[in-house]
Amino acid sequence: MSVFIIITLIVLVFIIIYQIGRASEYAVVLRGEEKVKAQANGVIAILLLLLFPLGVWGIWECNEMFKDRLLPVAACKTGENYDTMFMVTTTVTGIVFFLTQFLLFWFCYKYQASSKRSAFFFAHSNKLELVWTTIPAIAMAILVAIGLRNWYDVTSVAPAEATVVEIVGKQFNWLVRYPGKDNELGKRDFRKIDDANNVLGLDWTDPHNADDIISQNGELHVVVGKPVKLLIGSRDVIHDVGLPHFRMKMDAVPGITTTLWFTPSITTDSMKQITKNPDFVYEIACDQLCGKGHYSMRGTVIVETPAQHEKWLASQQSYYSQNSPSATPGTPAAGENAKPKTDSVKAVTMK
Amino acid sequence: MNNHEIITEGAAIAHGHEGAAEHHAHEHHEQHFIWKYIFSQDHKMISKQFLVTGIIWAIIGALMSVFFRLQLGFPDSTFPIMEKVLGEWAKGGKLSPEFYYALVTMHGTILVFFVLTAGLSGTFANLLIPLQVGARDMASPFMNMLSYWFFFLASILMFVSLFVETGPASGGWTTYPPLSALKEASLGAGVGMDLWLLSMATFVVSSLLGGLNYISTVLNMRTKGMTMTRMPLTIWALFFTAVLGVLSFPVLFSGFVLLIFDRNFGTSFYLSEIFIGGKALPHIGGSAILYQHLFWFLGHPEVYIIMLPGMGMASEVLSTHSRKPIFGYFAMIISLIGITVLAFVVWAHHMFVTGMSPFLGSIFVLLTLLIAVPSAVKVFNWLTTIWRGNIRFTTPMLYALGFVSLFISGGLTGIFLGNSALDIHLHDTYFVVAHFHIVMGVSAFFGMFAGIYHWFPKMFGRYMNNTLGYIHFFITFIGAYLIFWPMHYEGIAGMPRRYYDYSAWESFKHFQGVNGFISIVATIVFVAQLLFVFNFFMSMYRGRKVTTKNPWGSTTLEWTTPIEPGHGNWEGDIPEVYRWPYDYKDDGNGGDFIPQTVPLRPGEEAH
Ligand code: HEM
Ligand SMILES: [Cu+2]
Ligand SMILES: [Cu+2]
Numbered sequence: 001m002s003v004f005i006i007i008t009l010i011v012l013v014f015i016i017i018y019q020i021g022r023a024s025e026y027a028v029v030l031r032g033e034e035k036v037k038a039q040a041n042g043v044i045a046i047l048l049l050l051l052f053p054l055g056v057w058g059i060w061e062c063n064e065m066f067k068d069r070l071l072p073v074a075a076c077k078t079g080e081n082y083d084t085m086f087m088v089t090t091t092v093t094g095i096v097f098f099l100t101q102f103l104l105f106w107f108c109y110k111y112q113a114s115s116k117r118s119a120f121f122f123a124h125s126n127k128l129e130l131v132w133t134t135i136p137a138i139a140m141a142i143l144v145a146i147g148l149r150n151w152y153d154v155t156s157v158a159p160a161e162a163t164v165v166e167i168v169g170k171q172f173n174w175l176v177r178y179p180g181k182d183n184e185l186g187k188r189d190f191r192k193i194d195d196a197n198n199v200l201g202l203d204w205t206d207p208h209n210a211d212d213i214i215s216q217n218g219e220l221h222v223v224v225g226k227p228v229k230l231l232i233g234s235r236d237v238i239h240d241v242g243l244p245h246f247r248m249k250m251d252a253v254p255g256i257t258t259t260l261w262f263t264p265s266i267t268t269d270s271m272k273q274i275t276k277n278p279d280f281v282y283e284i285a286c287d288q289l290c291g292k293g294h295y296s297m298r299g300t301v302i303v304e305t306p307a308q309h310e311k312w313l314a315s316q317q318s319y320y321s322q323n324s325p326s327a328t329p330g331t332p333a334a335g336e337n338a339k340p341k342t343d344s345v346k347a348v349t350m351k
Numbered sequence: 352m353n354n355h356e357i358i359t360e361g362a363a364i365a366h367g368h369e370g371a372a373e374h375h376a377h378e379h380h381e382q383h384f385i386w387k388y389i390f391s392q393d394h395k396m397i398s399k400q401f402l403v404t405g406i407i408w409a410i411i412g413a414l415m416s417v418f419f420r421l422q423l424g425f426p427d428s429t430f431p432i433m434e435k436v437l438g439e440w441a442k443g444g445k446l447s448p449e450f451y452y453a454l455v456t457m458h459g460t461i462l463v464f465f466v467l468t469a470g471l472s473g474t475f476a477n478l479l480i481p482l483q484v485g486a487r488d489m490a491s492p493f494m495n496m497l498s499y500w501f502f503f504l505a506s507i508l509m510f511v512s513l514f515v516e517t518g519p520a521s522g523g524w525t526t527y528p529p530l531s532a533l534k535e536a537s538l539g540a541g542v543g544m545d546l547w548l549l550s551m552a553t554f555v556v557s558s559l560l561g562g563l564n565y566i567s568t569v570l571n572m573r574t575k576g577m578t579m580t581r582m583p584l585t586i587w588a589l590f591f592t593a594v595l596g597v598l599s600f601p602v603l604f605s606g607f608v609l610l611i612f613d614r615n616f617g618t619s620f621y622l623s624e625i626f627i628g629g630k631a632l633p634h635i636g637g638s639a640i641l642y643q644h645l646f647w648f649l650g651h652p653e654v655y656i657i658m659l660p661g662m663g664m665a666s667e668v669l670s671t672h673s674r675k676p677i678f679g680y681f682a683m684i685i686s687l688i689g690i691t692v693l694a695f696v697v698w699a700h701h702m703f704v705t706g707m708s709p710f711l712g713s714i715f716v717l718l719t720l721l722i723a724v725p726s727a728v729k730v731f732n733w734l735t736t737i738w739r740g741n742i743r744f745t746t747p748m749l750y751a752l753g754f755v756s757l758f759i760s761g762g763l764t765g766i767f768l769g770n771s772a773l774d775i776h777l778h779d780t781y782f783v784v785a786h787f788h789i790v791m792g793v794s795a796f797f798g799m800f801a802g803i804y805h806w807f808p809k810m811f812g813r814y815m816n817n818t819l820g821y822i823h824f825f826i827t828f829i830g831a832y833l834i835f836w837p838m839h840y841e842g843i844a845g846m847p848r849r850y851y852d853y854s855a856w857e858s859f860k861h862f863q864g865v866n867g868f869i870s871i872v873a874t875i876v877f878v879a880q881l882l883f884v885f886n887f888f889m890s891m892y893r894g895r896k897v898t899t900k901n902p903w904g905s906t907t908l909e910w911t912t913p914i915e916p917g918h919g920n921w922e923g924d925i926p927e928v929y930r931w932p933y934d935y936k937d938d939g940n941g942g943d944f945i946p947q948t949v950p951l952r953p954g955e956e957a958h
Contacts, residue, residue, distance in 0.1 A: 003435050010878065014885040021818035021886075025895055037743075040817075044744035047825070048752070055832065066840040069861060086773060086843075093763040100759050103734050108752060111673070113743045118943060119675040120739035121936040123958060128735065129682045129728065136727040140720040143770060148713050150772035155709035171536070171627075193626040201626070232706075236627040237530040238639055240704065240779065244845025244858060247776040251705045253639050254529060255623025258706030283858045285847045287779040289523045291530060291537045292448040295850035 038113070045112035052105040056098075073274055075245040075266045075282065075303065078154045082247040085146050092139055154248070158261035162227035167220060167284075168200060169232075169239030169252040172293030174218035174284060175199055180211030180318055185231070190254075193235065197323040200235075204320070214319040218299030220284065222264055223309045229261040239297065242287035245271075246301075249287055264303040271303075382918075390500075392492035393918045397499050398477035399810060402803070404506060405470020406884060412461035415454045417877050422446045424870025426852045426863075440518065448851045449538050452521040455849060456539065457513065459524030460547070464554055465509070467657040467795050469502045472596075475660050475802050476565045476589045478810065482909035483583050485574025485926060487919045490567040494560050501557030505550045512546035520547035523849065525650065528621040528642050532613045535628030544614070548607050555604045558596050565593040574908070576928035580684075581947065583907050583932040584677060587684055588663025591691045592656050599652040599695070606645030613637070640705050647698035654791050655694045659687065661798020662729060662758075665751040668801045669733055671905045672748035673740025674943050676933035679732040680958070686725035686732075693722040703771040704778050712771045719769035726762050730755065741943070745903070746820030747805035753828045754797040760832075761790025764839065779849075782842025785835045793831040800824075803887070808902050812915040813894030819886040823879055830876035837865050906946045907932050931958040 028036045074080045111119075166177040166185055177200060179185045186202055186209025193201035199216065202209040215221075222228045232241055234252040241260070242249045250260040272280045284299030304312065391397060418437065421430055422445070429444030440450035477495065481488055489495045512519040521539025522531040530536045531544055569590045573582070582590075609620040613634075621642045622634035670677040677683060699707065699715040733755050742748065764786040767773045777783060800823075807815050842848075846859045853859040853866070901910035908928070912920050926948040934945040939952065951957060 003432055006432070010881060011885075014882055017819060017822070017882065018816065018885065018889055021816040022893075024818050025816065041744050044749070044821070045742075048744070048749075051828075058832070058836070062837060062840065066837075066844075070840060070843045072844060072858065082772070082776060085770075086767075089767055089770070089773060093766055097759065097763055100730060100734065101756060104737075104752065104756055104759075107734065107737045107740075108742060108744075111737060111740045111742050113674075113741045117741060118937070119673060119741040119935060121676065122678065122735070122739065123676040123933070124679045124681065128731075129679055132731040133724060133728055136724050140723055140766075143766065144717055144720050147716055147770035147772040151709060151713060151716070151770075151775075154772065154775065155712070190624040190626045191631045193631060195629065201631075236625055237533070237536050238527055242779070242845065242847060244776065249704045249775050249778055253706065254625050255635075255637065255639065256706060277857075279857055281857050283856060285845070285856070285858070287847045288527075289452070289530065289849045292452060292521075292851075294452070295448070295852055296855060298855065 038115070041113050045109045048105055049109035052102060055101070071247075072245050073266070073271065074247060075271065076247075076262045076264055078150070078262060079245070079247040081150050081153065085150055088146060089143060092143065154260075154262075158229035158259070159227050162229040162261055163222065164229050164231060165220065165222070166200075166231040166233065167241060167252070167299070168235060169241070169286065169290070169297070170199075170235040171237065171291050172286075172297040173216070174220075174241075174286075174297070174299035175235075176215045176218065176220050176299070177319075178213040178215075178221075178313075178316075179208075180213055182208055182211055184208040186210070186212055190235065200319075202319065210320045211318045212320070213313075213316045215316075218284065220299060220301045221309060221312055222301060222303055223306050224264050224267045224303050226306075227261055227263045229259060232258045232260070237290050238288045239286045239290050240288035241299075242285040243282070243301065244285065245282050251288055264301070267303045267305060267308075268301075390496060392488070392496045394477045394481050394489050394492065394495060395810070395916065395918075395920075397495055398474050400499050401470060401473030401477060401502070402810075404503065405466050405474060406887065408461050408465040408470065408506065410881070410884065412458050412466060413877050413880060415458040415461075417874050419446065419451055419454045419458070420870040420873045422451055422851070424867040426854055446851075449521060450518055451851045452523075452537070452849070453518045453539050453543070456521050456523055456526070457509075457519050460509070460520070460551075462792065463524055463653070463657065464551070465502075465506065467791070467799070468596075468653070469554070469557065471657065471660050471795065471799050472565075472589065472592055473499070473502065473561060474799075475585070475664065475806075476561065476593065478806060479583075479585050479909065480565055480568050480589060481572070482809070482912065482916075482920060483586050483907050483932075484569060484572060485577050485908050485928065486568060486572035487921075487925070489564050490572055491564055495564050498557050498561035498564065501553050501560060505554040505557060508546050508550035508553060512543045512550065515542045515546065517541040517543055519543040525643075525646055526610075527646075528610055528613060528639055529625055529627075532610060532621055533625070533627055533632075534614075545611075548611055548614075552604060552607055552611075555600045555607075558600050562593040562597040562600075565589060566597065569593075574925045574928060577908075577947075580681075581928055581931050583663075584666040584680070584683055584687075585660075585663035587687055588659040588666075591687050592659040595652040595656050595659070595691055595694060599649040602645055603649035606642055606649075609645075610642065640702070640707070643702050643705060644698070647701045648695075650701065651698040652694045654787070655690060657791050657795045658798075659690070660802075661754060661795045662687070664798050664802040664805070665733065665754045666736075667907070668747045668751040668805050669736050669755075670933050670935065671805075671903050672745055672751070673737045673742045674904075674935050675736060675740040676935050676958075677732070678735040678738075679728075680931065680933060682728055683732055686728045689725035690722060693718060693725070697722055697769075700769055700771070700774070703774045716769060716771050720766065723762065723766055723769070726758075730759055730762070745804070746815065746817060746824060747801045749821070749824045749828075750797045750801035750804060753824065754794050754801060756828075757789050757794035757797060757831065761786055761788075761794060765790065776845065777842055779847055780842035781838040781846050781848055784848050785838035785842060788838075789831070789835050793827075793835070797828075800827075800883070805903070806909075807887075807890065807894075808897045808914075809909055809912075809916075811891050811894070812897050813890055814897060814902075815890040815894060816886050819882060823883045823886070826879040826882075827876060830872050830879065833872045834869050834876065837869060841865065901946075904942075904944050906934055906944050908947060911946065911948055934958070 074083050168175045186206040188201045189203050190201050232250050232252045234254045239252040246262045248260050250258050272278055282301035286297035431444040433441040434444045517538045520543045521537055534541050612618040613621050619634035619637035621639050622637045625632045666677050697719045700719045703712050841862050897914050911926050928947045929950045930947055932947055938945045
């Protein structure tokens with residue numbers, strides 16, 4: 001019913017507007033087409049001219065409104081470089097933007113039709129074309145140069161001392177795996193995955209897996225000032241590790257391991273002070289549509305001091321000790337004796 | 352009725368001396384309704400069919416965006432009206448996440464392919480190519496008809512997919528596998544996705560049939576004197592649009608075929624090492640990224656397929672209504688060539704963060720920013736075209752001017768995105784949404800509106816109402832900026848696109864107010880579009896009649912045909928062309944333009 005009423009209302013309003021429009025057409029004929037057209041032309045020219053200051057004012061208002069929630073505070077060195085480059089690009093494009101938009105609306109006003117004047121026949125000029133081909137080309141070359149320097153910077157090989165952490169996406173949360181005391185992530189195989197006791201499909205025949213820690217709440221704990229390298233994977237569809245505060249992003253693709261690395265420079269606690277937001281938290285946003293829960297696929301990065309990190313690590317149990325069928329408290333979690341008890345053989349033959 | 356007789360009369364004359372329409376010769380000159388309006392082979396009728404189908408799709412697609420914008424802007428409210436329209440999917444007046452994504456996907460697919468590709472190229476390539484190059488019809492009117500009917504079939508398939516129980520496809524208009532390949536991954540990956548693929552495959556067929564026809568017509572059917580360099584820029588633009596489509600749609604098609612195989616026949620082109628729905632799948636060795644390469648190899652040219660017709664029409668309209676030649680005709684053609692060639696080698700800028708080699712990425716950065724150069728050239732040429740003109744602010748002119756403004760705004764943000772070092776933060780955020788809606792969505796729509804308002808008199812022998820046109824323009828232009836400008840800020844803050852709800856996110860929830868604002872404006876702008884639709888259909892029957900052949904005082908050939916041209920376009924011989932299409936200058940008799948059909952005066956230099 002309400003749908004019907006709304007539609008009728010809209011149609012009615014349209015008919016009224018249309019009739020007004022028709023009436024004005026008749027008026028045009030009555031009052032002399034040329035004259036009315038010239039008047040209308042003048043009015044439109046002024047409206048168009050007004051659009052420019054109106055637009056500038058709107059942009060100003062927007063900037064005022066958003067100025068403290070644009071780029072979030074960058075929490076790593078490459079992030080700061082990012083911000084510089086962003087400002088440079090904004091300046092270059094901003095100049096072009098205001099200049100061309102101004103000319104557009106100004107010309108509209110200045111060169112509105114007039115019976116006193118006729119258009120200037122000006123069909124081409126190679127000189128002008130040359131000018132506005134080379135200037136943009138040079139500007140682009142500069143932007144590319146800055147861009148590629150930063151690009152190679154952020155995509156360079158991670159330093160050897162970087163902590164390696166694995167982050168794996170699944171519908172709809174992040175699983176984070178730490179290498180444990182041996183500093184080595186063990187092998188895993190998607191065929192060994194079991195949601196009950198082996199969410200990442202760790203291969204229990206690999207002794208490196210024994211001490212690996214998995215946080216299933218999507219918390220990525222990293223140490224301030226220490227480079228961290230993420231090994232990114234996915235269990236099912238494509239996800240994306242989006243780290244707005246670190247100006248980084250990398251897809252999580254099933255069957256492929258991707259990586260990114262950065263050196264966090266501000267702890268979560270300091271960030272709470274900087275942003276004056278006691279609830280501040282670095283968030284990991286899934287940036288690749290991955291299904292109905294995409295919008296809720298949230299992880300967090302906890303940037304800690306080394307001491308805090310040690311403390312957190314000490315509180316963690318290895319995934320093996322929590323889940324392996326063979327794990328009994330007190331037995332050292334070694335790969336060899338775990339082997340026969342897993343159903344890895346079955347899993348492999350499943351194919 | 353009287354009118355009809357005259358038209359068919361004209362057609363009969365036309366058949367007399369044109370081979371292209373020979374198979375009509377046996378027909379009586381009173382054409383049956385079905386052949387005249389439905390299975391018509393007349394390019395003008397086919398163009399109207401594309402246009403009307405496009406308009407219907409545009410309304411559906413835009414209405415979808417109103418629905419999901421309401422959810423996005425007001426996540427805490429309920430809208431009983433949505434339940435009325437969408438039923439199950441909006442229980443209690445609130446969209447379910449599944450259906451939210453289905454709507455977003457359908458909105459994108461419909462607007463990109465059905466409206467701005469078929470609706471735009473289909474309409475204007477069909478209408479303008481024969482009329483502006485001086486041909487009786489397309490090279491193959493029959494293939495042309497098939498092109499429409501394949502599009503119609505694609506439309507039916509897509510429409511049906513809206514009603515299947517598991518809902519339409521919901522993996523985004525890009526439908527990346529594995530999400531789109533595995534039924535376990537989402538409801539929309541079920542039958543809805545099968546229908547989507549079938550529909551799109553059919554769509555590709557339609558596009559190829561149309562494109563080949565446009566190309567051969569432009570190359571072979573030009574009238575005497577119409578050399579390539581005397582063609583209006585609309586034709587150049589539509590020609591390159593067709594070239595882009597013909598060369599890239601097959602690649603998309605192959606991508607779809609592999610996806611169909613993966614979905615139904617157990618192959619592993621795109622699938623590898625997947626655990627979903629509680630079990631590990633047998634697929635190994637495929638690459639999900641391969642699909643993205645195949646998709647974007649069309650996907651990027653596709654954005655120019657959408658853009659070029661608008662560029663061509665804006666050029667034509669700007670020149671005509673400022674009574675001045677287009678500035679830099681050759682530079683415009685060369686930049687079109689530049690854009691067309693480069694459009695094929697920049698696709699991976701959509702994939703900077705898929706883990707591809709940084710070196711490869713840097714090549715694509717270079718090529719992508721290179722494409723900004725011909726784009727800039729076009730903008731400066733348009734500006735110089737109106738400089739010192741004598742501008743008449745007709746509705747088409749306003750849209751052409753709006754087109755330039757939007758193209759500048761959206762093109763400049765491309766410079767951010769094309770630089771991988773900046774894209775790494777902006778990718779898949781609202782910045783991208785803002786970029787492509789402004790540069791492609793709205794700006795192409797503006798090109799299309801300019802075209803519709805400008806050639807409506809040619810299509811229907813009547814004018815659209817001017818006052819309504821002005822209202823429509825100002826609401827749409829201001830509204831478009833109000834909707835999409837704020838999205839840049841959200842994107843710069845890192846706010847991801849394709850989220851159903853942001854309230855759980857510490858970093859993004861403070862944009863709630865802005866989202867609400869955007870949704871309100873979007874709804875208003877939607878209603879203003881209905882005003883256009885209303886104007887369109889009312890004017891078709893009730894609009895002021897066109898009384899002169901050449902109402903805009905334009906130089907090109909379409910305005911030498913009768914007011915309502917019949918099948919065959921010209922009564923008598925096709926006119927011969929003697930000069931370039933932009934001779935807006937003193938004709939020596941107080942007029943300010945010289946049509947292409949007027950021979951050079953003694954001593955006059957050709958352009
Ligand atoms: C100055 C020239 C342009 C440059 C440098 C440029 C660059 C880019 C880049 C790099 C992206 C990928 C962003 C991302 O996903 O992270 C992008 C997205 C997009 N661009 Fe452009 N662009 C330009 C002009 C255009 C034009 C003229 C159109 C349309 C007519 C267009 C339509 C699109 C679309 C539709 C997308 C988004 C596709 C999606 O992910 O859904 N762009 N652009
Ligand atoms: Cu995800
Ligand atoms: Cu692109």
